[in-house]
Amino acid sequence: KNQVEQSPQSLIILEGKNCTLQCNYTVSPFSNLRWYKQDTGRGPVSLTIMTFSENTKSNGRYTATLDADTKQSSLHITASQLSDSASYICVVRNSGGYQKVTFGTGTKLQVIP
């Protein structure tokens, strides 16, 4: 069964600090992995996409990594800001048939002043 597990479930950090969110998946065959950011009361918005051949990708203060061998991904946030407070959802697509993605349940991040 395709599964995506994220940790921690929730996290509180001080403004300006760094943090790392984890995503482990069992989706197979693997196509790509996306990290979405979901602000309170809004729909998720894609932050970055990782394909099989990519190990690291940055988008501003966000850096995603992918280890396709161990089926793990991480999202590192540098110099956190209050606006980073949101849920971060890991979504993995498989390559079989039509569009098929598996969602993680997310990590709820709270950045406090």
Add this chain to the structure above:
Amino acid sequence: DAGVIQSPRHEVTEMGQEVTLRCKPISGHNSLFWYRQTMMRGLELLIYFNNNVPIDDSGMPEDRFSAKMPNASFSTLKIQPSEPRDSAVYFCASSPLTATNEKLFFGSGTQLSVL
């Protein structure tokens, strides 16, 4: 581009009533998805349309749920009769869905409360 537009933003209804949620996808996108989000289960796919045709409705909880997409610019999700356990946030998402791009664009959701 206005993005994916959902209505209403909030819906409060009594058990047994019919509820209709509406969605306008991004123009040019060929795929539309209805998701339900709860604290316990996260985002769950209910149904997926491609070119207005339902492709996968295996996530629809039961016969009380139905979805239609009469044209490329409009879709509805109907719950009849509604039950308290249907309370959740319902998201509509659209996607260009090509071989290289399956990025989902979400609406702001409908917060449904069934009393």
